[in-house]
Amino acid sequence: xxxxxxxxxxxxxxxxxxxxxxxxxxxxxxxxxxxxxxxxxxxxxxxxxxxxxxxxxxxxxxxxxxxxxxxxxxxxxxxxxxxxxxxxxxxxxxxxxxxx
Numbered sequence: 001x002x003x004x005x006x007x008x009x010x011x012x013x014x015x016x017x018x019x020x021x022x023x024x025x026x027x028x029x030x031x032x033x034x035x036x037x038x039x040x041x042x043x044x045x046x047x048x049x050x051x052x053x054x055x056x057x058x059x060x061x062x063x064x065x066x067x068x069x070x071x072x073x074x075x076x077x078x079x080x081x082x083x084x085x086x087x088x089x090x091x092x093x094x095x096x097x098x099x100x
Contacts, residue, residue, distance in 0.1 A: 008040070009051075010029045011028060011029040014028050019075050019078050020077070022042070022044070024067060025039065025040050026038070027039075028060075037063035038054050038063070040053065040054045041053050
């Protein structure tokens with residue numbers, strides 16, 4: 001059985017990963033001549049249906065770099081600091097997810 005593709009604003013989601021309460025996605029739209037790739041974030045409180053904070057890219061390489069940077073930022077935000085690490089203070093909690 002073939003999985004149905006997710007299409008948002010003409011972009012087919014080709015990669016996605018959930019980190020904590022956020023999901024980072026990579027989309028591709030071959031019909032968009034200047035920016036055929038995009039990365040978005042979606043959040044659990046919207047049931048991962050509302051894609052926001054888009055970064056539009058001209059090349060797949062540029063989009064993959066941005067995708068992994070956004071994943072890294074999400075991991076840093078949603079992974080609590082280890083209290084046993086000497087000399088590292090615990091990060092203050094924030095009520096809103098980071099917007100990028």
